[in-house]
Amino acid sequence: MLPTKYIILCGLFAAIIAILAQISIPVPFSPVPITGQTFGVFLAGAILGGRWGAVSMLTYIFIGAIGFPVFSFAQGGLHMLLGPSGGYIWGFIPGSYLLGKFIERRGSYFSMVAGMIICIGAIYSLGTLQLAIISGLNLYQAILLGILPFLPMDLLKAIAAAGFSLAVRRRLLKMGLIQ
Numbered sequence: 017m018l019p020t021k022y023i024i025l026c027g028l029f030a031a032i033i034a035i036l037a038q039i040s041i042p043v044p045f046s047p048v049p050i051t052g053q054t055f056g057v058f059l060a061g062a063i064l065g066g067r068w069g070a071v072s073m074l075t076y077i078f079i080g081a082i083g084f085p086v087f088s089f090a091q092g093g094l095h096m097l098l099g100p101s102g103g104y105i106w107g108f109i110p111g112s113y114l115l116g117k118f119i120e121r122r123g124s125y126f127s128m129v130a131g132m133i134i135c136i137g138a139i140y141s142l143g144t145l146q147l148a149i150i151s152g153l154n155l156y157q158a159i160l161l162g163i164l165p166f167l168p169m170d171l172l173k174a175i176a177a178a179g180f181s182l183a184v185r186r187r188l189l190k191m192g193l194i195q
Contacts, residue, residue: 027075038088081093107143128179
């Protein structure tokens with residue numbers, strides 16, 4: 017039986033990511049926009065842990081896949097997951113899982129940031145691969161269009177999310193809401 021509190025938290029984090037996805041800035045030379053989604057992915061993995069962070073990402077993706085406008089620019093549907101930027105969304109699952117597993121064993125701020133960098137690596141790996149395949153780019157071009165413009169902002173998001181996540185995670189642990 018699934019603990020009710022984790023089911024509720026997974027739905028809450030899926031909703032948080034849906035809201036953060038609406039912070040979307042188009043990048044003129046790339047089919048991938050700058051969004052707030054990665055901040056939400058960081059929070060989910062760091063606060064919920066690996067298993068439940070990944071479940072929250074699956075929830076988010078399922079809601080978007082069936083057509084609810086939870087992806088960037090209030091879009092939804094399978095075409096978003098199968099398009100040039102869909103790999104980044106798929107990368108949320110292993111990214112949050114790896115981050116959460118990393119955090120479950122270590123609890124410091126620097127461990128949080130390191131886990132979030134691992135998360136970024138997972139997101140970028142799947143995202144860049146799908147971007148290259150769908151757009152017909154070579155790996156170098158996909159990295160130029162799908163990683164380099166986003167890396168500085170994602171590192172800043174990781175630094176901010178680590179501090180916030182650490183405080184929230186400690187509070188939820190103390191309250192017995194998470195393990």
